Amino acid sequence: MTTHPDADRSALGARLRELRTDAGLTGKDVAARLRWQRSRVSRLETGKQTPTPTDLDQWAAAAGEPDTAAGLKSRLRGIRSQQRAWRRQLASGHRGVQERYVAEYRRTSALRGYEATVVPGLFQTPDYAHHLLLANADLMGTPRDTEAAVRARVKRQEVLYEPDKTFRVLLWEGALHALVCPREVMAGQLDRLINLIGMPSVSFGVVPLGAPMRITPRHGFWIFDEERVVVETINTELRLESADDLALYGRVWDRLSESALHGAAARRLLGRTRAALG
Incomplete structure (x- = not known):
């Protein structure tokens, strides 16, 4: 990379x-x-x-x-793989970045993604997104345009209902237990994930704790139309377009998918986690 x-x-x-x-x-x-x-x-x-x-x-x-x-x-x-510093991108707030992602997702037909620490933005409830964006603004010291940024992030989810699009997303189970928001907000977020299972455009899998794995999770990444990979670190967004990088991240996704639970098994895991919140 x-x-x-x-x-x-x-x-x-x-x-x-x-x-x-x-x-x-x-x-x-x-x-x-x-x-x-x-x-x-x-x-x-x-x-x-x-x-x-x-x-x-x-x-x-x-x-x-x-x-x-x-x-x-x-x-x-x-x-030519692009490296963009978050501080520079967020200089005027989060809204512009979220609106850019809305346009990018609309141009995308097939998306494969993996997240290790948080529920993906594509699946976030407004309340969950609010807490994440507010915390990130505090961390980065950038303007708090949180409500506008939340609206833009939620607007991104309209693509889930568009025909001829596929979203294959994997999530590390640890992200389901990270209380980055109040418990009632996390409960609503888990309900949202449960309801996503079975959507025609969505294949959602959870990599459970304790699962046999051929590779260990390291960081989140997204593969857009098998043409580019987007990797987000704490301070940087990387955009990778070389054939070698695409092949490497494709193999990582495939191996993580082998360890993931899908369908009814994923729904049961989510249900158990939801019940544990009370």
């Missing part, structure tokens, strides 16, 4: 420099062959500038190694 674009860009630059020197070329030679400024060659080799796919095709050809272009562009796709 690419989490340090600067380091990856520097590594790609080093590879470009290696191709140049192996071909017996100076930076000035490459600049002349490609009709570039010499400073451009330097910025690419030092990782101060991100090349375009065309740049890489031209560089490989200039070095007499056109077959290396595919590998160079694979590295570039990894660099």
Whole structure:
């Protein structure tokens, strides 16, 4: 998983420099062959500038190694995975981020997700969402536009009722016991999850405590249309688009799904948890 674009860009630059020197070329030679400024060659080799796919095709050809272009562009796709700091995104409050997700979910036909610590936003009740968003605003020191953000988050759930969409979601059982809100709010949230089971567009599974597992849960992630993965950390949102990352997270989801309870078994687990709240 690419989490340090600067380091990856520097590594790609080093590879470009290696191709140049192996071909017996100076930076000035490459600049002349490609009709570039010499400073451009330097910025690419030092990782101060991100090349375009065309740049890489031209560089490989200039070095007499056109077959290396595919590998160079694979590295570039990894660099282009986006890393967005939450503090910057939330500078004006949570509402804008939630509205962006509304649009993104509307564009998505198939979604696979896993959450380890909280009920996914796609399934949250307004009261549960309110407590989470308020706590996050306090943690990040960002504006409290909680009510507007809750409305936007709940609006995202309209996609659950749209035809030709599928949502396959897994949840670690520990999230059902985390009282991030008053007990009566959590009870309502569990009722909501119970009612989701059986919806035509939703496949909801719970990975129970004590289940045999081929892989241990680490963090939540979402796979949109098998094209990109979104990972949320405490301070950063990562968007990964390389084929390797997609394949890796797909395998993780599949292995977690093998350990999950679905259908009636998941409903019974949720019911027991709900009853324990009183």
